[in-house]
Amino acid sequence: MDLKLKGKTALVTGASQGLGKAIAVSLAAEGVQVAITARRADLLKLAADEIQAMGYLRPVIIVADLYPENASEAIAAQALKLLGHIDILANSAGGSRPLPLDGPKEAWLEGMTLNFWRLRELTHALLPSMIERKFGRVINLTGTREPRNLNAAHAAKAAVHVWSKGLSKVVAKDGVTVNCLQPGKLRSEQIDKRMPTEEARREWAKKEVPMERVGEPEELADLAVFLASPRASYISGNVIAVDGAARFFAF
Numbered sequence: 730m731d732l733k734l735k736g737k738t739a740l741v742t743g744a745s746q747g748l749g750k751a752i753a754v755s756l757a758a759e760g761v762q763v764a765i766t767a768r769r770a771d772l773l774k775l776a777a778d779e780i781q782a783m784g785y786l787r788p789v790i791i792v793a794d795l796y797p798e799n800a801s802e803a804i805a806a807q808a809l810k811l812l813g814h815i816d817i818l819a820n821s822a823g824g825s826r827p828l829p830l831d832g833p834k835e836a837w838l839e840g841m842t843l844n845f846w847r848l849r850e851l852t853h854a855l856l857p858s859m860i861e862r863k864f865g866r867v868i869n870l871t872g873t874r875e876p877r878n879l880n881a882a883h884a885a886k887a888a889v890h891v892w893s894k895g896l897s898k899v900v901a902k903d904g905v906t907v908n909c910l911q912p913g914k915l916r917s918e919q920i921d922k923r924m925p926t927e928e929a930r931r932e933w934a935k936k937e938v939p940m941e942r943v944g945e946p947e948e949l950a951d952l953a954v955f956l957a958s959p960r961a962s963y964i965s966g967n968v969i970a971v972d973g974a975a976r977f978f979a980f
């Protein structure tokens with residue numbers, strides 16, 4: 730299938746490793762000129778080198794920390810300056826933030842800032858140019874809707890689901906789609922830190938995942954690339970789980 734992505738441009742956050750990097754590789758493989766952003770310049774350079782060595786367009790690099798106020802607006806401005814326009818935004822930067830019952834206000838604020846506020850601000854900074862060009866794709870990586878504990882990221886990801894749903898209605902007539910991908914457990918730095926060996930991952934997955942394995946980043950990236958393509962023009966406002974059938978609830 731020709732995904733009709735050749736010549737499009739994309740900004741991928743959290744692209745220094747894990748799911749963001751996999752999305753960047755898969756977009757580049759379809760002929761997309763990608764801008765990759767995260768804090769670690771060495772890993773971003775490595776990712777750009779790898780993508781170029783595969784024979785794809787070398788991504789441009791934006792080294793940036795999302796925490797400072799106005800970070801999102803600065804990243805958006807730099808991406809627009811480097812690539813002229815952005816057709817596709819993949820928001821992958823984020824992370825789990827488990828908190829105890831008496832978790833301090835600052836910790837909740839930090840988790841919400843990275844996982845919701847900056848993502849929303851970055852998207853809103855790029856939307857005007859997408860609307861003007863009558864084409865845009867926003868893909869947000871979120872997380873579980875079945876929390877078993879307290880975690881600021883759970884609350885933030887739920888906010889992303891609801892905000893995305895509303896936004897998808899507002900920009901629908903402008904050729905912009907907004908979807909969320911909900912990873913179960915897929916290999917990345919944060920997962921490998923918690924389960925460093927293949928044996929540990931298999932043991933965990935046997936109990937928690939009907940497919941009895943942790944997913945590979947490419948298994949999510951392929952769907953992200955399809956959603957990013959003009960082929961997915963009638964799919965918007967959705968939350969799609971990529972979790973080896975791990976979710977319990979039908980709706």
Ligand SMILES: NC(=O)c1ccc[n+]([C@@H]2O[C@H](COP(=O)([O-])OP(=O)(O)OC[C@H]3O[C@@H](n4cnc5c(N)ncnc54)[C@H](OP(=O)(O)O)[C@@H]3O)[C@@H](O)[C@H]2O)c1
Nearest residue numbers: 743745747748767768769795822823824914915917918919
């Ligand atoms: N992997 C999973 O199974 C899973 C499960 C549920 C949800 N998710 C969600 O899916 C997304 C990607 O997951 P992942 O596993 O690849 O995440 P990860 O291994 O934790 O990586 C997070 C990415 O975000 C970047 N990042 C973190 N803080 C940042 C900051 N302050 N400024 C700029 N960039 C920052 C990191 O790059 P630098 O450190 O270089 O800045 C890194 O590339 C995240 O939103 C995560 O919450 C993943």
